[in-house]
Every structure is written in structure tokens, then in C-alpha cells.
Amino acid sequence: MLKNWKKVSLATVLLSGLVLGACGNGSDGEGGSGDVTITYSIWDKIQQPGMEAIAEAFEAENPGIDVKVEVTPWDQYWTKLEAGAKGDSMPDVFWMHSNEIAKYANGGVLMDLSETYANSELTSLDHFPEELVELYSADDALYGIPKDYDTIGLWYNKTLFDAAGVAYPDETWTWDTMLAAAQTLNDPDNGVYGILAPLNRQEGYHNFIFQNGGYVLSDDKTESGFRLDETIEAVQWYADLSVKHGVSPTQSQFAENTNLSFFQSGRGAMGFFGSWMTGEMANNDYTAANADVAPLPKGKQAATLFNGLANSVAASTENEEAALKFVEFLGTEEAMRLQGENGAAIPAYEGTEETFVKAYSQFNMQVYVDQMENAYIKPYSAETARWEDVENSALMPVFDGTTTVKDVAADIVAGVEEVLANEK
Structure with missing residues (x-):
């Protein structure tokens, strides 16, 4: 608090x-x-x-x-x-x-x-x-x-799923289910990727941290969650979608085209987007006709940031x-x-949530509302932007594939906890 x-x-x-x-x-x-x-x-x-x-x-x-x-x-x-x-x-x-x-x-x-x-x-x-x-x-x-x-959902391209004969994602999906589907849908030779996983906290790897039983900041806001194996494992798994499995574009590719532009041009079969992006999906002719949203996959537990x-x-x-x-x-x-x-x-x-659900009846908006049952407040402190910058900078080489989360975790802990200590 x-x-x-x-x-x-x-x-x-x-x-x-x-x-x-x-x-x-x-x-x-x-x-x-x-x-x-x-x-x-x-x-x-x-x-x-x-x-x-x-x-x-x-x-x-x-x-x-x-x-x-x-x-x-x-x-x-x-x-x-x-x-x-x-x-x-x-x-x-x-x-x-x-x-x-x-x-x-x-x-x-x-x-x-x-x-x-x-x-x-x-x-x-x-x-x-x-x-x-x-x-x-x-x-x-x-x-x-x-x-x-807002919560985070897994958007998917129904047309690509149908063409590949892959069942749409639902509440039963796990990390492994999602990875398997992404591998089937992946077609980089034709510019299509199974999933879009940029270096993104709120819509990306922070959700996976909580799904794996880790945390970003301790409850008293004195320690970084990168002290935990659960946090390190989750972030590495997310980064590996690109650097190990190749089912996501690289970070250099995301520097040229955002995950939204990939998704709205039919070059991404799945992507993680917050509920605030729904208007973007509805106002785009391609995603309005071809996309829908499902719950985030489960790790050790179901979880989303809000x-x-x-x-x-x-x-x-x-x-x-x-x-x-x-x-x-x-x-x-x-x-x-x-x-x-x-x-x-x-x-x-x-x-009053149902008003938003009905406003976008072409999509499964109830997903965003229902996920509040497993929601964790977006990590914050008095100097959120400062420690987020520390975390982001340290993870850049991880998402470039030149190092691992384990190798940079100590630097993240030191940098984040210095910011937190100076808040007191």
C-alpha cells in the first residue's frame, strides 16, 4: 500500500x-x-x-x-x-x-x-x-x-487457428498447452509467429511470475522477487518463447513492429493484451473479423495482473x-x-462491468471480468518507474538471448532494492 x-x-x-x-x-x-x-x-x-x-x-x-x-x-x-x-x-x-x-x-x-x-x-x-x-x-x-x-487476456487469431486445425484457447490451457499450440502455428518463413512475447511487464512476464508462485516485490516493498527461483524460472520461460523456441519474434523485430502491429496484420497467432486494448481490436478491420480473447494460461496457478x-x-x-x-x-x-x-x-x-462486456459483444469480454478472481494488483511502490527501469535494463540482454535471467537476477535485486530502500 x-x-x-x-x-x-x-x-x-x-x-x-x-x-x-x-x-x-x-x-x-x-x-x-x-x-x-x-x-x-x-x-x-x-x-x-x-x-x-x-x-x-x-x-x-x-x-x-x-x-x-x-x-x-x-x-x-x-x-x-x-x-x-x-x-x-x-x-x-x-x-x-x-x-x-x-x-x-x-x-x-x-x-x-x-x-x-x-x-x-x-x-x-x-x-x-x-x-x-x-x-x-x-x-x-x-x-x-x-x-x-483492467486485466490481461490471451488474444488469438481464429483464422490461423482454424487453418492449422488447432482448438481455440480456453480456461484449461496451461503454459505447455500454449507452447505446443504456438509451435504448431509458427510459420516464420511466411512471417507468421505462434505467439507474440515482447519485453513487457504488465501485459507480459509479470503475469507469468505470479502464475509460477513468485512475486515482483515483497508485500512490505523492501525486497525484489528476483531473489526467488519461481520468479527467475517464470521470466526465463517467457523469454525462451523467443530466444529458445523461436515461436515469438525477436526483440529487434519488436523494435521495428509492435506486438499490436504483428497481431493486427495477421502475423501473430496469439498475443497478450490488456483490456484497455479492446477498442484497438474492435476498430481494426482485421482483428474485428478474425480475433477473440481467452483467459491467460495457467502455470502453477491461474493469475493475471490488474x-x-x-x-x-x-x-x-x-x-x-x-x-x-x-x-x-x-x-x-x-x-x-x-x-x-x-x-x-x-x-x-x-x-457495472457488464456494460463494457456488452459494448464489445463480438469478443469474449467476460474473460477480463472473470479473471479478477485470480488477479494481483500491478506491482507498485512510491518510485515504481525507477525500479521498473532497473528491471527492464537488466533484462534486455536476456531477451536478446545473450545472457540468462539467473545471471542478471543479482543485479536486478541490488538495483531494485536500492530504489526501495531510498523510498523509506
Whole structure:
């Protein structure tokens, strides 16, 4: 949990590029009508229609408040948000990610939403997964309202499976079943691979770690799971899909074409994709016609990672009352249903998941919901991005086939645990 995020000094905040000064967006929207305009910043264009539907419903119930949905691509979003924290251009309400929450909460730029939700007559934190509420909380303050959740699925190309006479994956599949199918489906001479296994944590090898009985971080967030044989074995098995068995493209091939581009061009029979990728699959003519999704295969046990975004409010918004009203509405059953019905994401509000399932009835979306029974929260700490970089850098030569996980495990342990120790 993030309850023990350390407090940081103003000097530290300034060095990190965040300031405690004014960060309202400077646009109160006041004109002849006296209306207030608040900005709602997101990074996913596919989810934009869903967010705009929520904004329209809110505006209908709150005359005089307009919500402007702004989309900034992921690779620019955090740069823009941090720059906004230095000046007067931070959005009023915006998406927050588990990798970034500690930085922004400690930076003093997020509003505490505890009182808003404690006094709400529209919704309650009891409706959301406890792990996600905890993820966006620190020192008894609530800095983000859960927006959605996601799990990971095994997508497969029905056309390739049919041509090879291979049965579709289902809940009975194990690692060995998947490997055998990948070997049958593999046809690299014609540019088709049995499975797509890039160096990817959330959609890739971290799931296999938990399936093998290992972990990424200890519960108290002091030790790396790469101390464990179970973790080392799982990551090596995943890497071997490419470096030993040749049923996956190499990492150099993934540098030229993403796993999504491989899959959407019919060059990958199977791939691991999070539920947030469903819109991409539905909006692509090839995958819409040829693909479906199944549960992840089992190792020693069934397991998937789950994560979720949150909605946060700028601490010094110039439109505090309107922003708080909107972030409260974002956590209501009405808003969550609109999110799901528009195919944006799996709503975090308990009991509304079926809206997302029905929005993509051409795919077996129930898989993503059902896997929550075996879900582990995406590993995090106060400095998630830092230790993830350590892990990623050490594993690059493993996925290039020039070394093994066992040979780099000690380096990962040392690097990750140094980051964790410095958090305390």
C-alpha cells in the first residue's frame, strides 16, 4: 500500500520539477452567461467518446458548468502535466496512473478528495475495489477516484487457428498447452509467429511470475522477487518463447513492429493484451473479423495482473467547486455505466462491468471480468518507474538471448532494492 509514502521537502519537489504554487488552468469560463468551464484531461482518443458522454450527462444535471475534454497522447501527457504544475495551465480534472500517483501526491499538486466522497450522497468508495482506493491514497488522504480496472487476456487469431486445425484457447490451457499450440502455428518463413512475447511487464512476464508462485516485490516493498527461483524460472520461460523456441519474434523485430502491429496484420497467432486494448481490436478491420480473447494460461496457478486509472483534481484549481462536483459525478454508477456502454474501459464501480462486456459483444469480454478472481494488483511502490527501469535494463540482454535471467537476477535485486530502500 502507499500509506507510508515519505514526505518530501519543497526543495525536493522543486528539483523534481513540481511546485506547490498556483496551478489553475486560468480559464474560469466566465463570460456574459456567468458559466464556468472546467478542463478534463485524458490520454486515450479511443476513450474520448465515453468521457464526452459522461461530460454531457454531468452538464445536463449541472447547468452553468461546462466540461471540456482534452486529449493529449500518452507520450506527451506527463510532460505536459508536469509543465502545467509549474505554471497556470494544469487541467482542473485529469487522469492519474499508478506509476505517477506518489510523485504528484508528494508534490502537493493534487487535491484531497476524502471529504468530497465521505459526504457524497451520489456515490461511495465502498463501490470500488479496495486495492485501487488504497493505491490512490496516502497518509489518510485520497488523491484519486478509481475510474476503471483492467486485466490481461490471451488474444488469438481464429483464422490461423482454424487453418492449422488447432482448438481455440480456453480456461484449461496451461503454459505447455500454449507452447505446443504456438509451435504448431509458427510459420516464420511466411512471417507468421505462434505467439507474440515482447519485453513487457504488465501485459507480459509479470503475469507469468505470479502464475509460477513468485512475486515482483515483497508485500512490505523492501525486497525484489528476483531473489526467488519461481520468479527467475517464470521470466526465463517467457523469454525462451523467443530466444529458445523461436515461436515469438525477436526483440529487434519488436523494435521495428509492435506486438499490436504483428497481431493486427495477421502475423501473430496469439498475443497478450490488456483490456484497455479492446477498442484497438474492435476498430481494426482485421482483428474485428478474425480475433477473440481467452483467459491467460495457467502455470502453477491461474493469475493475471490488474490495475486501474483514477480521476484527480488539481489542488489549486480556480474552479474548485465545479471540479469537485465533476469528480464526484465521475464516481457515480451513472457515469460508470456511460463509460462502459461507450466501450471506454471496464468501469471500476462494482456491478457495472457488464456494460463494457456488452459494448464489445463480438469478443469474449467476460474473460477480463472473470479473471479478477485470480488477479494481483500491478506491482507498485512510491518510485515504481525507477525500479521498473532497473528491471527492464537488466533484462534486455536476456531477451536478446545473450545472457540468462539467473545471471542478471543479482543485479536486478541490488538495483531494485536500492530504489526501495531510498523510498523509506
